[in-house]
Amino acid sequence: MEKEILIIKNMTREGPGLLEEELNARGIGYTITDLDQDQFFPPVENCGAVVVLGGPDSSNDENEKMKSELSRIRETIAAHIPYLGICLGLQTLVKAAGGRVIKSPVRETGFIDPEGNNFTIELTDEGKQDPLFEGLDHTFKVFHLHGETVELTGDMTLLAVGKFCRNQIARVGGNAYGIQCHFELTPEMMETWINEDPDLLQLDKEQLRKNFTAIRDEYTRVGRRLFNNFLRIAGF
Template identity: 30%
Template sequence: MSLRTDRFGSAEVVPFPRRTPGAVASETQLPVLIILHQESSTPGRVGNALRALGHRLDIRRPRFGDPLPETLDQHAGAVVFGGPMSANDSDDYIRREIDWIEIPLREQRPFLGICLGAQMLAMQLGARVAPHADALTQIGYYPIRPTAAGHALCPAWPAQVYHWHREGFELPVGAELLAEGDDFPVQAFRAGNAFGVQFHPDVTYAMMHRWTTRGYDGFSAPGARQRHHHFADRAVYDVAERAWLDHFIDGWLTRRPVLAQAAE
């Protein structure tokens, strides 16, 4: 089932709420659902940021038979990570994950899709996911430009962020564009309490070593940066990307569901 709606278009973009020093919200007692796509995958720096805020991680791999919850009532939020597969693949677990995203959208729970996860979110919202018309890829660091809505929501975006993808996606109808790029225009967007980012703020230094070793054949693709540029650029841009991620994750989880606010 695909949830196509324009209800997000009227939502006002406001800054993420800041956590009160010393206060522990009840949401922090709930685990965050983590959806991974390979046996060796980890939540990386996103997982580190969530643990630092006091959250346990409920890690599930639907590709290998793990079930997904029928509600997020027992979770503070959900993160769907990336992987080498495509949101256009016909595998059953891909279809099930895309359909499952309807649950956090309907319940207006905090949801974050990273790379493949963002493409799945876009597809659930009715947008097209496809390779670049000129077969370009983004493998390495590339610049992004936050929009006015992106600045209003979360200041101090990094100038360049880490990517590893061959496909991009359209902006879903009614969604708010938060950051844009050149070859792949939609880099970050918001639909209610759901967010999608095309880039990889989750990648740690160790993960970069693994990806650039196991995925070495990707460097021959049009637009890809060579391996040594990944590490040279990380030395320049990673501090800003890590600081942005910490601020984003905190604000994303303290953002209260719209329905709960309306009921007060």
């Protein structure tokens, strides 16, 4: 029997979105655990892959939730189980593997950067060779919602960079990936976020909708391709 994918939610509203749509379309089994609802990060040894989503926590938090989360991620890395972290999921990966999480030089929020352009990230030379980005351009537009960033250790691989916050996508070992931006958004998720997230509530809702509409086709194509590339790396 094929192993399932474990999906960890750190905040109830921050669900898997496009990822879940792809899993359902392909008939791949998965379990969603919501740490925001006091569920516990289960053992990972029987998982085919682990996906950790975003949330308002800091991986520097000293509470039991974060200690347990970092411990399970260390177990995932040690067992060479494929890992994909989004936003907080990148930061927990780096923290668990010995890197640092610090305040971002720029608090990146939404689609538009401080200069009025779309937030974009660009693949490094290592990223251009990595199978996670097969079939994708070397630069793509992204959505951000973070106030912290990561400092990598020498044995981590930087795969993509940004103009205002440099370390955007990283790999730990051969199959553990962390991505600072959100590539999983659906229109339904977007509506929930712009009506509930404290940082997005400070922005103009209608403008956020227009910004999403303007890049939605490209954004969705990139998100689906990224996740399907990860699934292939994970052996699905």
